[in-house]
Structure formats: C-alpha cells, structure tokens
Amino acid sequence: MTPAAEAVIGGGADLWRPTGRGGGWATATALFVLLIAHLAVLLVRRRRASRIARARAAAAAPAVASPSSASGIEGLVTEDDLRQLVNSLGVGARDPEREGWEPVIAKENDAVSYRAWYDKTADGPPKYLSITTYENCSTELLRDFYMDNEYRMEWDNTVTKHEQLQCDENSGVEVGRTVKKFPLLTPREYILAWRVWETNDKSFYCFIKECEHPLAPRLKKFVRVRLLRSGWCIRKIPGRNACQITVLHHEDNGMNIEMAKLAFSKGIWSYICKMNNALRRYPQDRSSSISILTMQKLIKKFPQDLEPAMDTNNPTPQNASTTVVPSTQTARTSSCKLPGKKSSRQIIASGLLLVGSIVCLSRGRSNLGAQLAMALFLKKAFKHERESDPSTSRGRTDMTSSRR
Known part of the structure; x- marks a missing residue:
C-alpha cells in the first residue's frame, strides 16, 4: 500500500473516531437519517409514478380494444335515455x-x-335540478372540463380513484x-356507464347511469352506489361570452337522506366556487388526458329526429332570465369565500356541526331521542352561525326549503 493510500484510509478512520462526547457516532447517525429520508422520498415518488402509470395503462387499454371486446355494454345507454x-x-x-x-x-x-x-321521491333520496352559468367560457371547454376525470382528481379531493373499464x-x-x-364514512364506489352527444350548434348532452361490470367486483372496503341517474346539457347563451350547464341528478349512495x-x-x-376556480386553471390543451382522448x-x-324536441324545449334567453332566477333574487350578491377567510371559532363550530351531523344522521335507524337531540343541536348551531355571520344583515340569496 502506498503512503498516499494509507493517508487517505487514516483520514477516513479519523472521521469515525470520537473526538468528544459521541462526536463520531453523531455524524454516522446524521448520515444514516439523511439516507433513510432520501430513500423514503424516492420510494414515495416511485409509488406515485407507478400508480399513475397503471391508471393510464388501464384506461388506455380498453380504448384501443376491438369492438368485439366491448360486446354487452352498447345497450347500457341508449337514445331512449337521451330522448327522456x-x-x-x-x-x-x-x-x-x-x-x-x-x-x-x-x-x-x-x-x-x-x-x-x-x-321529493316516494321512498328514496330527492332528485336535484341545477343550472350553472359560467362567464367567459365556451361549450367545448366546459365539456372537456366536466369529462376530464384525470384533472378532476387534481382539484376534487373527494375523488380518490378513477379508471376506465371498457x-x-x-x-x-x-x-x-x-x-x-x-x-x-366508508368510501363510495361508482360503476357508471355514460355517453356524450354533440349537436350542430356545439351544444352537448350526456347521460350517466349506474351499472355492473365484471372488471369491478364488489369489495368490502367500499359501499357500492346502487342508484345514479344523471344527465346534463351544455349550451351557449346567445349574445354573451358565456355558457350554461343544466343538470338533472338522482343518486342513492346509502347516506342518510336528511344528512345528504x-x-x-x-x-x-x-x-361550485372551487369548481369554477379549477375551470379557470384548466389548460387549453389536454392532449395527454385519457378521458379527453377517449371522449x-x-x-x-x-x-x-330529436332536434325538433330540443329546439322546442330549450328556453329562450328572456325566459331563462325571468323564470330561473327567483323574483326576490338580487344580482351579484354572493362571492366565493376563499380559504382562510373564516375565523378559527367559525371553523371549529363548522367542524363540530359537520361531525355531529354525520355521526348522528349517518345511521338511518336512529332512535327518537337521538333524532330530537340532533334537531336541537342543529337548530342551536345554525342559529349561532347566522348570528355570527355578518352577511346575514345584508340578506342572503340562499333559499332552503322549509318543507320536508
């Protein structure tokens, strides 16, 4: 061994030789912790990349499958559903x-x-009708935004997974x-079939319904949603740089009706405010999205044969402004509240209200005493919320029905 090599080895040994009270071992421990942290970061990144790759592969595989492999699903959503x-x-x-x-x-x-x-329905959850108008938005952009399931997982924290089956x-x-x-609550699992139509004037219709599929067996860790019928229409508002989406939605996800x-x-x-913010950030070019490529x-x-019915049923802009907006409604009165605007007291109160509501109402067969206690709790909580919200003095545009 050369003198230079001996000097290098000797210097390396000095690195671990205790110079004081545990100095060498402290250095080793610090390096070991840094190594573990670095490996953990690499592992998390690799798992995330692998999960995304598997999701894209699973979504892309059926899209290039032959038509014969899709036998059995062509009748799940029909033109009769569109007509209705x-x-x-x-x-x-x-x-x-x-x-x-x-x-x-x-x-x-x-x-x-x-x-x-x-x-209201006879023995199930209610049906909902909603009309949302987006300013400075085209129908094509809004359609892509609604159908982009990959992008939805980026902004909607309730959606944890989506995959194309067929x-x-x-x-x-x-x-x-x-x-x-x-x-x-236990996570909800949706197995859905849908279909999209485009009209000559760049309006779009979509109908969605629940179904079953052999590639999605039932798992105990999820609650399978047993009923979902939803449809929407996206159309441009004449004379304005705006478009409107009208949605009919009926869902039974096993949640208590009053809690829902x-x-x-x-x-x-x-x-809706969160969705609007995500829409404004939505990239113009989503060529890498599996959902958009498939659509x-x-x-x-x-x-x-449905165009005459569509033209007859579409309300004119004058009718839309006079019938959709209630007569007591004042324009431009509500703003999207940004995160962090509420005080800590309001956040804690809202959190307690949500937890109490879920715990007491998630059980559809709660006894009478629990229901009465819950009613008193909600009444007191809502009263406190109204008194502490300064916007109530200016009048709310929020209209909740008193009929149950």
Whole structure:
C-alpha cells in the first residue's frame, strides 16, 4: 500500500473516531437519517409514478380494444335515455317551481351563477335540478372540463380513484369506476356507464347511469352506489361570452337522506366556487388526458329526429332570465369565500356541526331521542352561525326549503 493510500484510509478512520462526547457516532447517525429520508422520498415518488402509470395503462387499454371486446355494454345507454333527458330538461328547466321543484339555493358572483331545486321521491333520496352559468367560457371547454376525470382528481379531493373499464366505439358507450371518500364514512364506489352527444350548434348532452361490470367486483372496503341517474346539457347563451350547464341528478349512495340534503344545501356553493376556480386553471390543451382522448373517439352526433324536441324545449334567453332566477333574487350578491377567510371559532363550530351531523344522521335507524337531540343541536348551531355571520344583515340569496 502506498503512503498516499494509507493517508487517505487514516483520514477516513479519523472521521469515525470520537473526538468528544459521541462526536463520531453523531455524524454516522446524521448520515444514516439523511439516507433513510432520501430513500423514503424516492420510494414515495416511485409509488406515485407507478400508480399513475397503471391508471393510464388501464384506461388506455380498453380504448384501443376491438369492438368485439366491448360486446354487452352498447345497450347500457341508449337514445331512449337521451330522448327522456331532453324532455325532462325542457320541462323542468323552463319553469322549475311551476313544475313542482322546491328551491334550494340561488347564488352568483361575477364569474359563475348557480341555481338548484329538489323534488321529493316516494321512498328514496330527492332528485336535484341545477343550472350553472359560467362567464367567459365556451361549450367545448366546459365539456372537456366536466369529462376530464384525470384533472378532476387534481382539484376534487373527494375523488380518490378513477379508471376506465371498457368502451364501445360503435355505440359511444364508456364504462368507468370511480371511488369517492367522505368524512367519517366508508368510501363510495361508482360503476357508471355514460355517453356524450354533440349537436350542430356545439351544444352537448350526456347521460350517466349506474351499472355492473365484471372488471369491478364488489369489495368490502367500499359501499357500492346502487342508484345514479344523471344527465346534463351544455349550451351557449346567445349574445354573451358565456355558457350554461343544466343538470338533472338522482343518486342513492346509502347516506342518510336528511344528512345528504343538509350537506348539499350547506356545501354546494363552496363546491361550485372551487369548481369554477379549477375551470379557470384548466389548460387549453389536454392532449395527454385519457378521458379527453377517449371522449373524442366516442362522442356521437345528436340524432336528427330529436332536434325538433330540443329546439322546442330549450328556453329562450328572456325566459331563462325571468323564470330561473327567483323574483326576490338580487344580482351579484354572493362571492366565493376563499380559504382562510373564516375565523378559527367559525371553523371549529363548522367542524363540530359537520361531525355531529354525520355521526348522528349517518345511521338511518336512529332512535327518537337521538333524532330530537340532533334537531336541537342543529337548530342551536345554525342559529349561532347566522348570528355570527355578518352577511346575514345584508340578506342572503340562499333559499332552503322549509318543507320536508
């Protein structure tokens, strides 16, 4: 061994020789901790990249499958479903309250306006009708935003997973699986089939329904949603750089009906504001999105025999402004509240209210004493919230129905 090598080895040994009270071992421990932290970061990044790659591969594989591999799903969503959707949207959206819909909420700001109504059903959750208007937005952009499931997982923290299961290019039907999480509840699993149509004037219709699929067996860790019927229409507002989406939605996800109504009325405007913010950030070019690539292959032309019904049912801009907006509504009165604007006391109160509501109402068979206690708790909490909210002195645009 050369003298130079001996000097190097000797210097390396000095690195671990205790110079004081545990100095050498402290250095070794620090290096070991840094190594573990670095490996942990690499492991997390590798797992995340692997998960994204598997999701994209699973979504892309059915899209390039032959039409024969899609046998059995072409009849899940038909033109009869579209015909029923067109008729329902025309009647319901023209004058919801005259058709028996109860108002839930009506709010707007400079970028987005939202109106929602509900209709009771005989023995299940209510149906919802909503009309959302986005300023400075095209119908194509709004369609891509709504159909981009990969992007939805970036801004919607309730959606934890989405994967394409199968598609049929001949019929335009696509089947997918989505998992959503809710506070203190078992995650909900959605197996859905949908289909999109495009009209000559760049309006778009979509119908979605629940289904079953062999690639999505039932798992005990999820609650399979047993009923979901949803449809929407996106159309441009004449004379304005704005578009409007009208949605009919009926869902039974196993949640207590009263809790679901409470969560909707109290949280939907914040969700609409969050959705609007995500829409404004939405990239113009989403060529890498599997959902958009698949939709472009599967989208179908609107049937010609339904065009007269569509033209008859579509309300004129004058009717939309006089019937959709309640007469007591004042324009531009609600703004999207940004995170961090509430005081800590309000945040704690809202959190306790949410936890109490979920715990007491998530059980559909609660005894009478628990229901009475919950009613008193909610009454007191809402009274405190109204008294502490300065916006109540200026009047709310929020309209919750008193009929249960």
